[in-house]
Amino acid sequence: MLDKLDFKKKQLLVIALAVLLLYIAYQFSFKNAFEAMRLNSQLRKDHRSESGQVVSYPQIERKDQFCAAIIKRYKxxxxxxxxxxxxxxxxxxxxxxxxxxxxxxxxxxxxxxxxxxxxxxxxxxxxxxxxxxxxxxxxxxxxxxxxxxxxxxxxxxxxxxxxxxxxxxxxxxxxxxxxx
CATH class of the missing domain: 3.30.70.60 (Ribosomal protein S6/Translation elongation factor EF1B)
Incomplete structure (x- = not known):
């Protein structure tokens, strides 16, 4: 079947397969990587803009509640x-x-x-x-x-x-x- 195609059609078929392969690779791999890089840059930008504010994490909140309970006992x-x-x-x-x-x-x-x-x-x-x-x-x-x-x-x-x-x-x- 490929033998019957001329050179120009083979090149178009290779280009179409390359585009299809690139699209599949983008959907399954590159799309997630680019989204993670975008989210990382956004979080870094937000963290720099909130340099004076404390970022709230569940571990820090639990530690704060624990310390507050200890201090309350000493009052x-x-x-x-x-x-x-x-x-x-x-x-x-x-x-x-x-x-x-x-x-x-x-x-x-x-x-x-x-x-x-x-x-x-x-x-x-x-x-x-x-x-x-x-x-x-x-x-x-x-x-x-x-x-x-x-x-x-x-x-x-x-x-x-x-x-x-x-x-x-x-x-x-x-x-x-x-x-x-």
């Missing part, structure tokens, strides 16, 4: 904070049959930038049986508005101060929060 009430904190902790201590005392000379954070951000640190001493202290710690960890536990030290009283049959332990508890 302490600013107005009359020490009275609220003392009343809350003494109520929790009384409910769990534990003695409480406030340590004067609050331990301040070593980082001065933390002070400027409104970070507050308080330290309290509790005295009571082990089980009651554990219940108190559980209550304190679940209480909103007093900050979070940042330091915990459980110790037995020294032998010279210890009375016979006294199974009470001393808990030194540090609370850290952000005034808000």
């Amino acid at each position: 302490v009430k600013k107005e009359d904070r020490e009275n609220y904190l003392w009343q809350s902790l003494s109520g929790m201590a009384m409910a769990n049959n534990v003695e409480i005392s406030f340590v004067q000379g609050n331990t301040l954070p070593a980082d001065t930038s933390a002070l400027s951000k409104g970070t507050v640190v308080n330290q309290f001493n509790f005295r009571g049986p082990y089980v009651n202290i554990v219940h108190l710690l559980d209550t304190v960890s679940k209480s909103p508005g007093i900050g979070k536990i940042h330091m915990l030290k459980l110790e037995s009283p020294k032998k010279e101060n210890k009375k016979a049959n006294d199974n009470r332990l001393i808990l030194v508890l540090g609370l850290k929060g952000i005034e808000g």
